[in-house]
Amino acid sequence: MSTATLFNESLSPASGRGAHSGPPPVRRIVIVGGGTAGWMTALLFARSLIERGVEITVLESPAVATIGVGEGSTPWLRGFFDSLGIEEAQWMPACHATYKCGITFDRWSTRPGFERYFHPFASMLDNLTMKQFVHNVDARVNGADVHAHPDRFFIAARLAAACRAPKAPESFPFDVWHGYHFDAVLLGQFLHEKAVARGVRYHSCHVTQANLAADGSIASVSTREGETIAAELFVDCTGFAGLLMEKALRTPYVSFSSNLFNDAAVALPSPLGAEIPSETVSTAMRHGWAWKIPLTSRYGNGYVYSSGHCTRDEAETELRRHLGLLDADVEARHLKMRVGRLARHWNRNCLAVGLAQGFIEPLEATALLFIQQTASSFLEFLEKGDLGEEAHQRFNERVNAHFEGTRDYIVTHYKTNTRTDTEYWRANAANMNLSEPLQQLYALWMSGKGIAAAVGQQALGKGYPVFSWYAIMAGMGIFPDPGQLHAPNAREGVYRMAEIDDLLERSAGNFPDHRTALQAIAPRRARPSLQVYFF
Ligand SMILES: Cc1cc2nc3c(=O)[nH]c(=O)nc-3n(C[C@H](O)[C@H](O)[C@H](O)COP(=O)(O)OP(=O)(O)OC[C@H]3O[C@@H](n4cnc5c(N)ncnc54)[C@H](O)[C@@H]3O)c2cc1C
Numbered sequence: 001m002s003t004a005t006l007f008n009e010s011l012s013p014a015s016g017r018g019a020h021s022g023p024p025p026v027r028r029i030v031i032v033g034g035g036t037a038g039w040m041t042a043l044l045f046a047r048s049l050i051e052r053g054v055e056i057t058v059l060e061s062p063a064v065a066t067i068g069v070g071e072g073s074t075p076w077l078r079g080f081f082d083s084l085g086i087e088e089a090q091w092m093p094a095c096h097a098t099y100k101c102g103i104t105f106d107r108w109s110t111r112p113g114f115e116r117y118f119h120p121f122a123s124m125l126d127n128l129t130m131k132q133f134v135h136n137v138d139a140r141v142n143g144a145d146v147h148a149h150p151d152r153f154f155i156a157a158r159l160a161a162a163c164r165a166p167k168a169p170e171s172f173p174f175d176v177w178h179g180y181h182f183d184a185v186l187l188g189q190f191l192h193e194k195a196v197a198r199g200v201r202y203h204s205c206h207v208t209q210a211n212l213a214a215d216g217s218i219a220s221v222s223t224r225e226g227e228t229i230a231a232e233l234f235v236d237c238t239g240f241a242g243l244l245m246e247k248a249l250r251t252p253y254v255s256f257s258s259n260l261f262n263d264a265a266v267a268l269p270s271p272l273g274a275e276i277p278s279e280t281v282s283t284a285m286r287h288g289w290a291w292k293i294p295l296t297s298r299y300g301n302g303y304v305y306s307s308g309h310c311t312r313d314e315a316e317t318e319l320r321r322h323l324g325l326l327d328a329d330v331e332a333r334h335l336k337m338r339v340g341r342l343a344r345h346w347n348r349n350c351l352a353v354g355l356a357q358g359f360i361e362p363l364e365a366t367a368l369l370f371i372q373q374t375a376s377s378f379l380e381f382l383e384k385g386d387l388g389e390e391a392h393q394r395f396n397e398r399v400n401a402h403f404e405g406t407r408d409y410i411v412t413h414y415k416t417n418t419r420t421d422t423e424y425w426r427a428n429a430a431n432m433n434l435s436e437p438l439q440q441l442y443a444l445w446m447s448g449k450g451i452a453a454a455v456g457q458q459a460l461g462k463g464y465p466v467f468s469w470y471a472i473m474a475g476m477g478i479f480p481d482p483g484q485l486h487a488p489n490a491r492e493g494v495y496r497m498a499e500i501d502d503l504l505e506r507s508a509g510n511f512p513d514h515r516t517a518l519q520a521i522a523p524r525r526a527r528p529s530l531q532v533y534f535f
Helices: 003-009 036-052 076-084 088-094 124-128 130-141 155-161 184-197 243-248 312-323 367-384 389-415 423-430 436-447 452-457 466-475 497-508 514-520
Strands: 028-032 055-060 098-100 102-106 116-120 179-181 201-204 207-212 218-223 228-230 233-236 253-255 264-270 280-284 288-294 299-305 333-336 340-342 350-352
Touching: 028 036, 036 055, 036 076, 036 184, 036 367, 076 179, 076 367, 088 184, 098 514, 102 155, 116 155, 116 466, 124 130, 124 155, 130 466, 155 497, 184 201, 207 243, 218 243, 233 243, 243 350, 264 312, 288 312, 299 312, 350 367, 367 389, 389 423, 389 436, 389 466, 436 452, 452 466
Parallel strands: 028 055, 028 233, 055 201, 102 280, 233 350
Antiparallel strands: 098 179, 102 116, 207 218, 218 228, 253 340, 264 299, 264 333, 280 288, 288 299
């Protein structure tokens, strides 16, 4: 099965290759917003545009803080740094970053044997066991009593369970793909410094309005400081404020609240123990779920919940109890979130990136991936000078398909839950606001015919690869009840778990302890002083 390989091969953004040598189609780009979205976009654009004479400026309000959360990534972040030539040794220590093998989902299902499972990042090594996993899952859906829990089949699950780093020695023939955990504020500062060092201009000012040209595009923005700043292209990275796309251009917003109920979060740090895990843990709570993210300096914790089902005080108390911090003198941060997406992410001469373009709650930590893909994908059009109506349409369809496919994957976590302890979980399980492709996928799963082809053909595959769909359905235990299972026949029971265990255990033994691996990353050299450009 090639899903893992395909997933890994497409990690580096395609942009930057085949850039046109003619004059760039725009000369001045203004990015409004200096959060992670603003700086990631600036860096990706700077890579190929600055040398072609394009001026890129980030405007950031001194009065509006960045969201300051968002501490987990997918493996795509590795492609982001690789494409910019930024080594782990440079950015990881600066951002208190750790390695992430995947996510454990704890207490989402009450099905015996499936109360907990790990969603791994797929790796080259998994090509050796992926076929066995899919075979066993398909056999079990069809009633054979074979082992089909994902945790036994993936190297990443073994590494995470043993607090090992997904960094193999040079002599090991397989790369194990991984994401990262990091301090969101430090990452923002790091990206800011890097972008400015690479020629991006920075201007601290509060944008008060966008001034439209006769054709409805944005001609300039006005600031509280009394300036008018013009550009040919604007990027809205103003977070949930949606200043340019929504407020100025009145781009419609498509809410996902009918199938993703969570709209608030409360966050709290807690101290690290002796070991540093190499996974995020997502624990189902009474009205949502709690994240636990290990950094080199602390744990980041938070509870993402539905304010329609519990109050902020109830959420904070439940999180504190969960962490053993009921009486601790540590302050909690409360946040509101809006879950959904813009109808168009590129509208006239404006692109929206980050929370300004949409957000699918942080359960699978996909937001930075959306930033990266939106900015890289747009850059392909920009580099080709392909800025017409048809290009807008193709781009928006591509980004929307990614949003919809990812949304459906996240919805599956909730839809397949079997908790009955609160109205929140019962409402999630009963919710029939499901997309057509998702309904078809569930029907196909239950029919026992296998879902690989369907995922590949539909928007579902734009969000998550086939193996992830298998991992979630199997991990949640969507199989016939144990009493209905039959002893496997020779074909169904062809794979021996002892052989798979042996292969993976021997492989895992090559990987270092996570804390030791992090300590081996060279400390960052002295920080260069921050260059600030003013108009
Ligand atoms: C609870 C929670 C958990 C999350 N967890 C994850 C995770 O694990 N992984 C992940 O990938 N993502 C996660 N995210 C999402 C992630 O935090 C964001 O996608 C990321 O930080 C990018 O944010 P942003 O830059 O779009 O917006 P922000 O950080 O909100 O930045 C907005 C910027 O716009 C500027 N601005 C606003 N108004 C003006 C104005 N009028 N004039 C000038 N500038 C202005 C602000 O000063 C700021 O610089 C999480 C989000 C939430 C809410």
